[in-house]
Amino acid sequence: xxxxxxxxxxxxxxxxxxxxxxxxxxxxxxxxxxxxxxxxxxxxxxxxxxxxxxxxxxxxxxxxxxxxxxxxxxxxxxxxxxxxxxxxxxxxxxxxxxxxxxxxxxxxxxxxxxxxxxxxxxxxxxxxxxxxxxxxxxxxxxxxxxxxxxxxxxxxxxxxxxxxxxxxxxxxxxxxxxxxxxxxxxxxxxxxxxxxxxxxxxxxxxxxxxxxxxxxxxxxxxxxxxxxxxxxxxxxxxxxxxxxxxxxxxxxxxxxxx
Amino acid sequence: xxxxxxxxxxxxxxxxxxxxxxxxxxxxxxxxxxxxxxxxxxxxxxxxxxxxxxxxxxxxxxxxxxxxxxxxxxxxxxxxxxxxxxxxxxxxxxxxxxxxxxxxxxxxxxxxxxxxxxxxxxxxxxxxxxxxxxxxxxxxxxxxxxxxxxxxxxxxxxxxxxxxxxxxxxxxxxxxxxxxxxxxxxxxxxxxxxxxxxxxxxxxxxxxxxxxxxxxxxxxxxxxxxxxxxxxxxxxxxxxxxxxxxxxxxxxxxxxxx
DNA sequence: CGCCCATTTGAAAAATTTCAAACGTAGTGG
DNA sequence: CCACTACGTTTGAAATTTTTCAAATGGGCG
Numbered sequence: 001x002x003x004x005x006x007x008x009x010x011x012x013x014x015x016x017x018x019x020x021x022x023x024x025x026x027x028x029x030x031x032x033x034x035x036x037x038x039x040x041x042x043x044x045x046x047x048x049x050x051x052x053x054x055x056x057x058x059x060x061x062x063x064x065x066x067x068x069x070x071x072x073x074x075x076x077x078x079x080x081x082x083x084x085x086x087x088x089x090x091x092x093x094x095x096x097x098x099x100x101x102x103x104x105x106x107x108x109x110x111x112x113x114x115x116x117x118x119x120x121x122x123x124x125x126x127x128x129x130x131x132x133x134x135x136x137x138x139x140x141x142x143x144x145x146x147x148x149x150x151x152x153x154x155x156x157x158x159x160x161x162x163x164x165x166x167x168x169x170x171x172x173x174x175x176x177x178x179x180x181x182x183x184x185x186x187x188x189x190x191x192x193x194x195x196x197x198x199x200x201x202x203x204x205x206x207x208x209x210x211x212x213x214x215x216x217x218x219x220x221x222x223x224x225x226x227x228x229x230x231x232x233x234x235x236x237x238x239x240x241x242x243x244x245x246x247x248x249x250x251x252x253x254x255x256x257x258x
Numbered sequence: 259x260x261x262x263x264x265x266x267x268x269x270x271x272x273x274x275x276x277x278x279x280x281x282x283x284x285x286x287x288x289x290x291x292x293x294x295x296x297x298x299x300x301x302x303x304x305x306x307x308x309x310x311x312x313x314x315x316x317x318x319x320x321x322x323x324x325x326x327x328x329x330x331x332x333x334x335x336x337x338x339x340x341x342x343x344x345x346x347x348x349x350x351x352x353x354x355x356x357x358x359x360x361x362x363x364x365x366x367x368x369x370x371x372x373x374x375x376x377x378x379x380x381x382x383x384x385x386x387x388x389x390x391x392x393x394x395x396x397x398x399x400x401x402x403x404x405x406x407x408x409x410x411x412x413x414x415x416x417x418x419x420x421x422x423x424x425x426x427x428x429x430x431x432x433x434x435x436x437x438x439x440x441x442x443x444x445x446x447x448x449x450x451x452x453x454x455x456x457x458x459x460x461x462x463x464x465x466x467x468x469x470x471x472x473x474x475x476x477x478x479x480x481x482x483x484x485x486x487x488x489x490x491x492x493x494x495x496x497x498x499x500x501x502x503x504x505x506x507x508x509x510x511x512x513x514x515x516x
Numbered sequence: 517c518g519c520c521c522a523t524t525t526g527a528a529a530a531a532t533t534t535c536a537a538a539c540g541t542a543g544t545g546g
Numbered sequence: 547c548c549a550c551t552a553c554g555t556t557t558g559a560a561a562t563t564t565t566t567c568a569a570a571t572g573g574g575c576g
């Protein structure tokens with residue numbers, strides 16, 4: 001398990017410069033690693049977490065139940081992400097965390113994290129920054145769900161997921177895992193499952209995406225960005241990572257100028 | 259100006275225990291204070307802020323422009339709040355900040371804040387916690403806009419504003435300032451202005467609220483909470499502050515059991 | 517094969533937006 | 547003091563988006 005936290009380092013390096021000694025200290029940790037089956041709760045609303053979860057592989061979402069037959073998904077997380085970083089300073093969970101597929105999670109006691117941030121103030125700043133980026137993404141989701149129509153919302157979600165996947169090295173093409181049911185896509189975009197289905201069909205018909213075997217392929221990145229009104233600034237990646245996807249990509253992306 | 263940051267202390271004390279020496283250090287600051295006219299930008303999307311803004315009095319909102327004839331408001335802030343705390347670790351603003359009424363803002367250089375957090379690690383933890391609460395509120399807004407219908411959304415917004423106002427001592431009754439146009443309420447709830455107007459009428463007709471001269475009066479707190487599906491847990495106030503509003507309040511709140 | 521579950525389709529119902537106009541109030545300038 | 551303007555609120559009605567309901571289709575798996 002010595003390398004279990006490798007994805008975390010890739011993630012942290014995408015958002016900040018991580019000093020070598022901090023990298024070493026993190027790699028030296030020997031965290032508990034636990035497998036979670038699809039939909040098996042990782043943390044529940046109301047819990048008082050004592051550990052930080054780091055996604056090693058798989059796909060995780062955060063959600064709240066409303067009504068209680070409605071659900072809203074507020075975030076997706078891939079390898080390297082810490083879906084309950086907030087537990088460090090907020091005692092009780094105001095939402096749940098669950099995986100959508102078989103997922104490996106490293107568990108690090110809060111105390112261990114605080115020891116590290118005491119020893120390495122720069123790590124504290126990086127984690128604080130990560131928490132702020134988490135917040136920035138929620139803001140964009142408020143915009144997405146509040147002011148964009150169905151097609152836009154789904155397109156935007158896909159742009160975000162592909163960009164994040166590329167930033168942490170999960171893929172270097174225009175294709176990435178998307179282990180979600182249409183119901184989950186609907187719950188993330190504030191749509192009904194039926195409507196989400198139709199929005200997906202619209203995106204396919206427009207030749208923007210392909211969706212098969214739980215993988216997303218973007219056929220026309222510029223077109224999808226346009227349809228989504230997507231600007232990655234809110235993800236706050238380091239400048240090098242920022243743009244992420246170029247026009248002259250080695251794929252079949254059509255050039256769609258606006 | 260020696261007492262300019264008094265509201266900030268009330269706010270911080272509502273979310274955490276603030277050591278006396280930290281209180282003293284904050285009060286000893288002599289921040290620049292600036293007045294902003296309604297709608298006069300405090301920070302713009304794309305800016306690289308060098309200072310933290312603290313609301314001393316007034317009412318501030320954070321927003322993004324989409325399309326560009328649509329606007330989404332993502333947060334409201336009252337006295338004591340720091341609407342761009344995130345600027346401490348995120349270089350460029352991904353959204354704008356503006357007041358809805360004449361507002362007094364204290365400006366504290368980032369450097370000053372970092373000096374203080376270096377000197378008082380407990381302050382760093384409090385500010386980090388505040389940033390996480392900021393994020394928790396965005397999550398609830400995603401839920402609000404994504405999974406609640408018109409009336410619910412507006413009711414929820416009002417519950418949040420009243421609860422926050424009480425927590426920082428802006429009011430101790432069921433009445434608080436609400437210096438917003440219906441267009442702004444619409445932009446915060448993801449509705450059209452016309453529809454927001456109708457939802458307000460519905461809340462009035464149900465005898466839940468009164469709205470006049472830019473003040474909100476809650477006539478039936480339990481009823482409004484019920485209509486809003488409101489649970490203040492996501493605001494993460496200290497336990498003492500938590501409940502905030504009791505059934506047997508010294509006001510004319512009707513008892514609405516569910 | 518048969519079952520379970522996710523996806524897809526169609527059609528009606530409901531929520532929400534858009535458009536257009538009326539109304540009210542406050543402020544400005546004559 | 548009145549006319550005029552600007553802006554926010556209110557109203558009505560049609561257009562549109564989205565949801566709901568119900569059923570059909572399709573794939574994976576024991």
